Amino acid sequence: MEGTPKQPSNLSLLLQSLLQEARQLPEQGKVADYIPALAAVAPEQTAIAVATLDGELHTAGDASQCFSIQSVSKIYGLVLAMNRLGDDVWQRVHMEPSGQPFNSIVQLEWEHGIPRNPFINAGAIVVADMLVSHYSASKAALLNFIRKLAGTEQIWADNIVYQSEKEHGNRNAALAYLMKSFGNIEAEVPQVLDHYFYQCSVEMSCEQLARSLVFLANRGQDPWTEQMICSRRDAHRVNAILSTSGMYDQSGEFAFTVGLPAKSGVGGGIAAIVPNYGVIAAWSPRLNSFGNSCRAMFMVTRLAEQLGLSVY
């Protein structure tokens, strides 16, 4: 980050103005439609929220509207697994960029069932296996962890999305069985997938998302509760992996245009970590060809530029 980010006298005004611009962009992209429940979302919704280390929360648009966080949930799963298993996590999933589509089965075959990183599907499924194997009720454990981070009990998984994911999850099942054939899945595959799909179907708002991840910008510590959520080392690690692998096959371009560790999901959400400053969460359902939200990308990119937030 280039020195201390300028704290605009009115960050909220800036967010408001970016939101306006985003809403006036020519319509582009399309809503994820591989499951009906996602395809049904009103495509014009748009939101942005910034939570800072000093406990402030600035928002614009539909920032309290909940949406399906999908792959953004991989962050919570990973931190929970790191807390429980420690460095053993890295025996079963690497932390290198994948250079392949998020659901690639080819690379998994080449690397003998060890996923390249925890943010591609295969890696997140291995992490789900860790949680299933180490928690008696892994779904509840994950949900409680998210609620604690977001400071609210009002977070749930959407049951229709959850069931839909299961019915359309054949490729994820293929990834899981392939890893099991290599000995890298311990629990039964249906149970692992059940956790994985549950996790993907959690719904949160931009406000909740931003607040819940501030610990990653704060060396592992939640600034509201002052509780250590993970070690400083692990917060660094998550940010590092996000930087190379969080934005699907647009990660490299995002590193250049935004320069922040970030994770996107096909529900249209993006969470970007600004070390020592806070978290930006943005959302709008229409996706570009990489699976990243068009409007959320626009808002995050412009905000990072205007505040000089790039870490490079």
Added chain:
Amino acid sequence: MEGTPKQPSNLSLLLQSLLQEARQLPEQGKVADYIPALAAVAPEQTAIAVATLDGELHTAGDASQCFSIQSVSKIYGLVLAMNRLGDDVWQRVHMEPSGQPFNSIVQLEWEHGIPRNPFINAGAIVVADMLVSHYSASKAALLNFIRKLAGTEQIWADNIVYQSEKEHGNRNAALAYLMKSFGNIEAEVPQVLDHYFYQCSVEMSCEQLARSLVFLANRGQDPWTEQMICSRRDAHRVNAILSTSGMYDQSGEFAFTVGLPAKSGVGGGIAAIVPNYGVIAAWSPRLNSFGNSCRAMFMVTRLAEQLGLSVY
């Protein structure tokens, strides 16, 4: 970066002490031996240098000893091409991490001759083609550019390494011809490879390396001459690509343990950019299994930890 790095009253002392530690590590790794000229280097040599934005240079060990910079040269080639061709560069090479070995021909085939980024061999060969096609004397242009950045005329390519590279460059020739079959090489392949091998055989010391790259830590400006070497945007871009793709198949791990944009070469050199602070250059010939210098990795990692330099 976590706030302003601590400026140790005596950075030189710290470098000295890291160098001592590195020299006392149990011997590990081996010198690159794919060409005889590299294999003949005295393996115990070790050096570190730090050049800062305020024009200071701190060193320890063999910091004025020249060595073969090899893949570190890809940075200079890229900046020169960006300056000459502008954004057209990105029509012919992507900026995504590769997730494949640095010399992978498989990925190049899948992606129809467009390399994933300019720091894998295929990408650097495309950049070499750009220079060959746009400069009447591309080798001299590159050498002059490096000399200008390093502030000295005393930099040359090593002729024995250069000839050796040519004789052992069959895989690089395969990459080049494959790209030419896809229409992504304009000049004649032998001429492109000639430039590429020349570039790899340039010799520099850690002092020269550190000084020459400070502009990347300084938004494109050389602090000594105050000249703009490249645009602020392009400096960001290079740092971003280095962050995901500069350390071969150890880039992800390096992002975690060090958290800095960096490039390594099989000559044993590493250059790490610390945005808004300076450049660390380290060197020692023995390489780990990823092709990165064992001792240089150790010193850069420890220095980044002790000064809190990680960008994440």
Added chain:
Amino acid sequence: MEGTPKQPSNLSLLLQSLLQEARQLPEQGKVADYIPALAAVAPEQTAIAVATLDGELHTAGDASQCFSIQSVSKIYGLVLAMNRLGDDVWQRVHMEPSGQPFNSIVQLEWEHGIPRNPFINAGAIVVADMLVSHYSASKAALLNFIRKLAGTEQIWADNIVYQSEKEHGNRNAALAYLMKSFGNIEAEVPQVLDHYFYQCSVEMSCEQLARSLVFLANRGQDPWTEQMICSRRDAHRVNAILSTSGMYDQSGEFAFTVGLPAKSGVGGGIAAIVPNYGVIAAWSPRLNSFGNSCRAMFMVTRLAEQLGLSVY
């Protein structure tokens, strides 16, 4: 085939002598051990049987001993599916050689879920899906078909092998789910795999195997019952695909050394079709590195040489 094969006054004596030779070969290869039930088979057992178009059956060794036919069962499944679905079969599985391991998931991905041929695992799983989707009781239908061909009711699936296959079938599950994700599996995956594993666990003797497949050497007609088992065209087709793809990754070498359409299984069985002459079935449990029985290969090769059976 080079003219009419010599009919030795005593083919049985020749088989006897080949069997002796095979038993005296230095011990090589090892019994399939990926499931315990297969690993427990007495490894010294050896048998050969030849059934000819004129209804004769010549045997030597343990030719009435039943063994797990494994992949040889893919022939029966395919013929049954061709009879039921006609040329629609070839919309969902190709008939080209694979050039990849029998259980390759990489090729399946590249070819968008359409297996290269019905004798690699993925192809046989698609065929199993066809049977499951078109027969109310596909396992019984298959068993009855085999019994009819072999002219005996005394053929069963081995329940222990069947259960074992299920427990060790993760890679096959991965193949099946991947094909389902491409829309190339109609029934539920567990049901398809159930049929597939059942089929693999059928047990037959060399006598039964030889007799049951004579229709393929006789333009589709069973010489004992004079019933048309499949069309002449389909018999040709099966033989053609067996010629390029029946012997795993040793198919090309087998085409040269033996020159006959043939199928092997990891139970140690091999069935070779001699067009216009008959069928050779051979068995011995120890496998070479390609998964083909060492002794069965030896006997089939020598017999083909001595009788001049190669089709080339």
Added chain:
Amino acid sequence: MEGTPKQPSNLSLLLQSLLQEARQLPEQGKVADYIPALAAVAPEQTAIAVATLDGELHTAGDASQCFSIQSVSKIYGLVLAMNRLGDDVWQRVHMEPSGQPFNSIVQLEWEHGIPRNPFINAGAIVVADMLVSHYSASKAALLNFIRKLAGTEQIWADNIVYQSEKEHGNRNAALAYLMKSFGNIEAEVPQVLDHYFYQCSVEMSCEQLARSLVFLANRGQDPWTEQMICSRRDAHRVNAILSTSGMYDQSGEFAFTVGLPAKSGVGGGIAAIVPNYGVIAAWSPRLNSFGNSCRAMFMVTRLAEQLGLSVY
């Protein structure tokens, strides 16, 4: 083959009639256009010739018109290399089907520079290297071998095609350099490619093609001269490899529809071996999507059906 092929009182009449049918087919396919010299061929030309073991030659259409034999030349190169190097050939090229495009570089990488068989480009380039390394004048040696087999001195390479191939041979150069990087090319790559492109540019007529390959249908012996061209074993071997790998990615389908060892070239020629009977050569320039001549395929298929020539 199903018994002795019916010798039609007038095979020439049958060929005539097939030719008529072929000429009346709806126009389909397109002439190879990757090099201008091939694209310039008159697309309507069509020919068929059958040479039998008893020394007869039946023809129809433009059967004495010469055309670029292209990949059909791989047969001559292979036989010449087998004669010179014996079984050492098979240390450097396998005899398994490839299951990949004829010019695949991916498979070559996986298999560490050893091509799957001598009829894909990489395999033929290795064979060219053998010839270049073992003959002082490999191009003349090859041309003389072809002339001897065809019983005429009137065969030449086309110089324009030869030069054109060189200029458009970047992918073949990539294959060659990749193999050289694995140590599987002994001579200098440009010299090897020079031989390879020369070989591809040889021109022959259907009459010459048919006659020159009869030895493969006759256990290695030329029926006109009674000379052994290669061993019986090697004739079998060539036929076996042709059966699985001679018709590009349509080899499996061709095995079913025709059931003969055969080789095609992008000049529009096809040569099919009928063991113990003779050779069919057919030609017409328009190619289907696999690179095989539409009309030549049609005529060979119908002739094989009508004479019952399938080996299966």
